[in-house]
Amino acid sequence: MAGTGTAHLRHDVVLSVTELVVEFPARKKQVVHAVSGVSFDLDKGETLGIVGESGCGKTTTGRAIMQLESVTSGSIRLNGVDLAAEQGEQLRQARKAMQMIFQDPVSSLNPSRRVREIVREGIDIWGQTREGDVDAWVAEVMESVGLGDEDVADRRPHEFSGGQCQRINIARALVMEPDVLILDEPVSALDVSVQAQILNLLEGLKRQFGLTMLFISHDLSIVRYLSDRVMVMYLGQVCEIAETADLFSRPTHPYSRALLASIPGNTLGLPQASELISGELPSPLNPPSGCRFRTRCPHATDVCTSTEPELVEHEPGHWVACHHPSVNA
Amino acid sequence: MPLVEPGATGAKTETEAVAPIKGGNPGQKRRLGLTFWLSAGWIFTLVFLALFRDILPIRDPDELGIRTREVAKFESPGRNACGGGDGQGRDMFARVVQGARPALILGLTVTIIGGILGSAVGVTSGYLRGKVDTVTTVFIDIALAFPGLVLLIAVRATFGNSMFVFIVLFSLTSIPGYARIVRGASFALSERDFVDAAAAMGATKRRIILRELAPNIALPVLSFAFIGFALVIVAEGGLAFIGLSLDETTWGKLIADGAGDIARHAHVALFPATVMFLTILAFNLVGDSMRALYSPREVATQRRLRVGAMADTGSGDEVLYIDDLFTALHTPNGDVHAVDGVSLSLKAGEALGLVGESGSGKTMILRSIVGAFALADVTRTGTVEVAGVDMLRAEPADIKRTLGTQIGMVSQNPLTALNPVRLIEHQITEPMLVHTSMSKSEARTRALELMQQVGIPAPERRLREYPHQLSGGMRQRVTIAIALANEPELLLADEPTTALDVTVQDQILRLLSDLQRDRKMAMVLVTHDLAVVKGFTDRVAIVYGGEVIESGPTEQIFSNPRHRYTVALIQSMPNLDLPSHSELTTIEGTPPSLVSPPRGCRFAARCPAAQDICNTTPPSTNEASEHWFRCHFPAGDDAEGAA
Numbered sequence: 001m002a003g004t005g006t007a008h009l010r011h012d013v014v015l016s017v018t019e020l021v022v023e024f025p026a027r028k029k030q031v032v033h034a035v036s037g038v039s040f041d042l043d044k045g046e047t048l049g050i051v052g053e054s055g056c057g058k059t060t061t062g063r064a065i066m067q068l069e070s071v072t073s074g075s076i077r078l079n080g081v082d083l084a085a086e087q088g089e090q091l092r093q094a095r096k097a098m099q100m101i102f103q104d105p106v107s108s109l110n111p112s113r114r115v116r117e118i119v120r121e122g123i124d125i126w127g128q129t130r131e132g133d134v135d136a137w138v139a140e141v142m143e144s145v146g147l148g149d150e151d152v153a154d155r156r157p158h159e160f161s162g163g164q165c166q167r168i169n170i171a172r173a174l175v176m177e178p179d180v181l182i183l184d185e186p187v188s189a190l191d192v193s194v195q196a197q198i199l200n201l202l203e204g205l206k207r208q209f210g211l212t213m214l215f216i217s218h219d220l221s222i223v224r225y226l227s228d229r230v231m232v233m234y235l236g237q238v239c240e241i242a243e244t245a246d247l248f249s250r251p252t253h254p255y256s257r258a259l260l261a262s263i264p265g266n267t268l269g270l271p272q273a274s275e276l277i278s279g280e281l282p283s284p285l286n287p288p289s290g291c292r293f294r295t296r297c298p299h300a301t302d303v304c305t306s307t308e309p310e311l312v313e314h315e316p317g318h319w320v321a322c323h324h325p326s327v328n329a
Numbered sequence: 330m331p332l333v334e335p336g337a338t339g340a341k342t343e344t345e346a347v348a349p350i351k352g353g354n355p356g357q358k359r360r361l362g363l364t365f366w367l368s369a370g371w372i373f374t375l376v377f378l379a380l381f382r383d384i385l386p387i388r389d390p391d392e393l394g395i396r397t398r399e400v401a402k403f404e405s406p407g408r409n410a411c412g413g414g415d416g417q418g419r420d421m422f423a424r425v426v427q428g429a430r431p432a433l434i435l436g437l438t439v440t441i442i443g444g445i446l447g448s449a450v451g452v453t454s455g456y457l458r459g460k461v462d463t464v465t466t467v468f469i470d471i472a473l474a475f476p477g478l479v480l481l482i483a484v485r486a487t488f489g490n491s492m493f494v495f496i497v498l499f500s501l502t503s504i505p506g507y508a509r510i511v512r513g514a515s516f517a518l519s520e521r522d523f524v525d526a527a528a529a530m531g532a533t534k535r536r537i538i539l540r541e542l543a544p545n546i547a548l549p550v551l552s553f554a555f556i557g558f559a560l561v562i563v564a565e566g567g568l569a570f571i572g573l574s575l576d577e578t579t580w581g582k583l584i585a586d587g588a589g590d591i592a593r594h595a596h597v598a599l600f601p602a603t604v605m606f607l608t609i610l611a612f613n614l615v616g617d618s619m620r621a622l623y624s625p626r627e628v629a630t631q632r633r634l635r636v637g638a639m640a641d642t643g644s645g646d647e648v649l650y651i652d653d654l655f656t657a658l659h660t661p662n663g664d665v666h667a668v669d670g671v672s673l674s675l676k677a678g679e680a681l682g683l684v685g686e687s688g689s690g691k692t693m694i695l696r697s698i699v700g701a702f703a704l705a706d707v708t709r710t711g712t713v714e715v716a717g718v719d720m721l722r723a724e725p726a727d728i729k730r731t732l733g734t735q736i737g738m739v740s741q742n743p744l745t746a747l748n749p750v751r752l753i754e755h756q757i758t759e760p761m762l763v764h765t766s767m768s769k770s771e772a773r774t775r776a777l778e779l780m781q782q783v784g785i786p787a788p789e790r791r792l793r794e795y796p797h798q799l800s801g802g803m804r805q806r807v808t809i810a811i812a813l814a815n816e817p818e819l820l821l822a823d824e825p826t827t828a829l830d831v832t833v834q835d836q837i838l839r840l841l842s843d844l845q846r847d848r849k850m851a852m853v854l855v856t857h858d859l860a861v862v863k864g865f866t867d868r869v870a871i872v873y874g875g876e877v878i879e880s881g882p883t884e885q886i887f888s889n890p891r892h893r894y895t896v897a898l899i900q901s902m903p904n905l906d907l908p909s910h911s912e913l914t915t916i917e918g919t920p921p922s923l924v925s926p927p928r929g930c931r932f933a934a935r936c937p938a939a940q941d942i943c944n945t946t947p948p949s950t951n952e953a954s955e956h957w958f959r960c961h962f963p964a965g966d967d968a969e970g971a972a
Contacts, residue, residue: 053831054830092531092533095531098529102525102526107523108521108526109526110523110541112547121527122531125531125536176530192898192902193901194919196901199913219903220831221904226910258832259831259832263860264835264861273835281800
C-alpha cells in the first residue's frame with residue numbers, strides 16, 4: 001500500500017506514527033480497512049486535532065496508539081521506542097507514558113468503585129511513580145480539575161453529572177503524568193455549557209502541566225478551539241494536515257472544504273456543502289482505488305482513480321494529499 | 330461550583346425524559362421490599378435452628394416416643410410437638426430441624442464451590458474472548474446437556490452415600506450454570522469504557538478481572554446463587570425421595586418415609602414437605618428481590634396517562650396550540666415537573682426551534698403533544714391542540730387519527746425508529762394503509778414518490794431493502810418519508826441530526842427545511858445545538874428547567890438575546906470567529922432539579938446578574954409580544970419586553 005506519505009514527519013518528537021495500518025477481519029473473509037497508512041507526529045507540548053466523520057478511522061488510530069487495537073503494520077514510536085516491536089509486559093510498561101480519555105464519561109468509570117480509588121488507580125497499578133508525597137500529588141490533581149472538595153473522594157460515579165465524571169477521568173489520567181494524552185471525543189456526550197467548561201479546563205491543564213495531546217473529534221469547531229495543528233481524515237487516510245488557523249482559513253483538500261462548509265451557521269465563505277460533496281461514504285470493506293474521496297469529489301479525474309495521492313507540502317507546514325488541491329474552486 | 334447537583338446527567342440520548350428522574354436523587358437506595366425481609370427471616374430462622382439445635386430445647390430427633398412416652402405414635406401437631414410425631418413417636422419438628430442440616434450444608438458448600446469456580450470460568454471466558462471463549466462455551470453447552478442425575482446414580486453405586494460425593498457431584502453440575510451467567514455479564518461489561526480505561530492505565534488482565542469486572546458481577550451472581558441454592562435443595566430432596574438419600578434424616582427421606590401413611594396421618598409427610606417448600610420459595614424470592622438492586626427496570630413505575638384541568642383553547646387557525654401545559658412524571662422519588670407552564674403556538678408554514686440542554690424538558694414538550702411516555706405515570710394539565718383536536722381530552726379514536734394523519738415524527742435515532750425486520754416499503758406504506766382508504770398499489774406508488782422526494786437514489790431497489798442495508802443518513806431520509814406519508818400538517822423533529830455526521834446533518838436539515846416550506850407544514854425542531862436552528866427556523870423558544878425562558882424570531886434571538894441564559898448559551902458555543910485557544914464563556918453549575926424547582930428564576934443560581942429578587946420571585950413576562958423573556962435583569966440596552 002502506497003500510504004499517504006511520510007514527508008511531513010519531523011524529528012525529535014514525543015510520538016511518531018508511521019504508515020499505520022489497522023485492519024479487522026469481517027465476514028466472508030473480507031477485511032475492514034479501518035486505517036490505511038496514516039503517518040503523523042506529535043511534538044512536546046503540542047495539541048494535534050484529528051477530525052473526520054464516522055468511519056474515517058480517527059478513533060481506531062487513537063486506540064491503536066494506546067495498543068487497544070492490534071496494529072496490522074506500521075510503527076508507533078513513543079519517545080523513540082517502537083511500541084509495535086514490544087510485547088506483553090514490556091508493552092504494558094511502555095504505555096505507562098500514555099493515557100486516554102474516552103467519549104462516554106460515565107461508562108468510563110467503574111460504577112462500583114469510589115472516586116478516590118478510581119483517581120489513584122494508576123498509582124495502585126504502578127506503585128510510586130514520582131518522588132514526594134503521593135497523597136499530596138493526587139490532591140493537587142483533583143484540585144486542578146475542579147474536584148478539590150473533600151467529600152468528592154468518597155463518592156461513587158453515579159452521584160456525579162456527565163461533566164463531573166469527565167473531570168474524574170481527566171484526573172485519573174493526569175495522576176500518571178503522561179507524556180501523551182489521547183482524548184477520544186471527550187466532550188461530545190456533554191451539553192454545550194458543560195462542553196465549554198471541560199474545554200477551558202483542558203486548555204488550562206495544558207499550560208499548567210505542559211500536556212501533549214491528541215484530540216480526536218468529529219466536531220471541527222471544538223477541534224479548532226484546542227488544537228495547534230489539525231489533521232483531517234477520510235476513510236482511513238489522511239487528507240490534510242496544517243496549522244489550525246491555516247486549515248480554517250485556507251482549507252485545500254476538497255473533503256476538508258466540504259467538512260468545513262457543513263458546520264451549521266459557519267461564516268467561512270465557502271460554497272454550500274452540497275456543492276462540495278455528494279453521495280455516500282463507500283464501504284471500508286472495499287474502499288475506492290486511488291484517492292478514496294474521488295467517488296464524492298466534484299473535481300475527480302482519471303488520475304484520482306489510478307493513483308493514490310501522497311501528502312505534499314502545499315504551503316510551509318500545510319500538507320495536502322490531493323491531485324487537484326483547490327483553495328478557490 | 331457545587332459538586333453533586335441533581336438534574337444533570339450530561340449524556341445526550343433519547344433517555345432525556347428519564348434523566349431528571351435518575352439525576353434527581355443520585356444517592357437513592359433501591360428498596361428490597363417486604364417479601365425479601367420475610368424470606369430472609371425464614372432462612373435466618375432455619376439456619377439458627379439447625380446451628381444451635383443441640384443447645385435449644387429441641388428433642389432428640391431419634392428418640393423413640395413409643396419408648397419414652399413423650400410423643401405418641403402418629404401424634405397430631407399440637408402443643409406437645411408442633412410438627413407432630415411419626416410412626417415411632419419421634420418428634421417431627423426435631424427431625425425436620427435435623428434434616429435442615431444436610432440441606433443447608435450441601436446447599437451452601439455447593440453454591441460456594443460451584444459459584445466461585447463457575448464465576449471464575451465465566452469471567453475469564455467473557456473477558457478474554459477469542460479461542461478461550463469458544464472452547465469454554467462449547468464445554469458449558471455440553472455440560473448443561475449432560476444428565477447429571479444419571480451420573481449421580483452411577484457414581485453413588487460405586488462410591489456410596491457420602492456427603493463428600495454429593496458435594497463433588499453437585500458442585501460439578503452447578504458450575505456450567507454459573508459460568509454461563511457470569512460469562513454473559515462479563516462479556517457485556519468488558520465492552521464498557523472503564524475496562525478499556527483500566528487496560529489503557531496499564532492494568533494487567535488479572536487486575537482487570539479482579540478489580541474491574543468482579544465487583545460488578547458480584548450482585549448478579551449472589552442473586553443467582555440464592556436460586557441455585559434452592560435448586561440444590563430440590564435436587565437433594567428429589568434424590569432422597571427415590572431412595573438416594575445421603576443421610577438418615579434428610580427432608581426428602583422424611584417425606585418419602587411419611588408418604589406411606591399419607592392417607593391417615595398426612596402430617597408426617599406434609600410437615601417436612603411444607604418446610605421444604607417454604608425454604609425453596611424463600612431462597613427463590615430472596616434471589617429475585619436482589620435482582621431489583623441491579624436491574625432497575627424491574628421496579629419501573631406503572632404506565633399511566635392522566636389529564637388535569639384545561640387552559641384556553643386556540644382560535645382555530647393554529648396547527649399547534651399549547652397553552653399553560655404542565656407535565657408531571659410521578660416517580661418513586663417524587664414528581665418530576667418536566668414541563669412547567671409552557672405555551673406555544675404555530676401556524677401553517679412556520680418552523681419553531683425548541684432549544685435546551687439535556688434534562689431541560691424540551692423533549693418532554695414534544696412527548697406531551699403526542700402522549701408518548703415510556704414506562705411512566707404522567708399527568709398533563711393545560712391545553713394541547715393539533716389542527717383543532719384536543720390531544721388531551723378528545724376521544725381516543727380521534728387522537729389516534731390525528732396522530733396518524735396530522736402529525737409526522739422524526740426521531741433522533743433512525744435505526745431504532747425503524748423496524749429492523751420489515752422491508753422499507755412496508756414501513757412507508759403502513760401509515761397510508763392504516764389511516765386512509767388507499768389501496769396497496771396506490772400506497773406503493775406514493776411510497777416511491779416519497780422516496781424520490783426525500784432524495785433516496787434508486788428508490789425502487791431501496792423499497793425492497795431492510796433498514797440495516799442503508800446508511801445512517803439514508804435511514805433518516807426513510808423516517809422522513811414515513812413521517813410525510815399522510816401529508817401531515819405538523820412535523821415534529823426530535824434531534825433529527827444528532828446521531829448523524831456533520832456533512833449528513835447539513836443535508837438532512839436542508840431537506841427538512843425545504844419540505845417544510847414547500848408543503849407549508851408547521852415544524853417543531855427540537856435540538857440542543859443552537860447553531861442548528863439558525864437558518865432553518867422562523868422562531869426559537871429556549872427551554873430551561875421545564876420552562877420556556879425566552880422566545881422570539883430566530884434572527885432576534887441571535888442578534889439581541891435578552892435572557893441571561895440565552896446569552897450564555899450563545900457565548901458558550903465554540904465560535905469560528907474567535908481565535909483558537911481563546912477562553913470560552915461557560916455557564917458554571919448545573920441545571921436546577923425538576924423535582925423541586927427553585928422558587929424564583931430557574932436560572933438564578935447560575936446567573937452572573939442575579940440579585941435577591943431573582944431567588945424569591947419568578948420573573949413575569951408578556952407572552953403575547955413577539956420577542957419575550959423571563960428575566961428580572963435582562964441583557965441588552967432596551968428594557969422593553971419584561972412587563
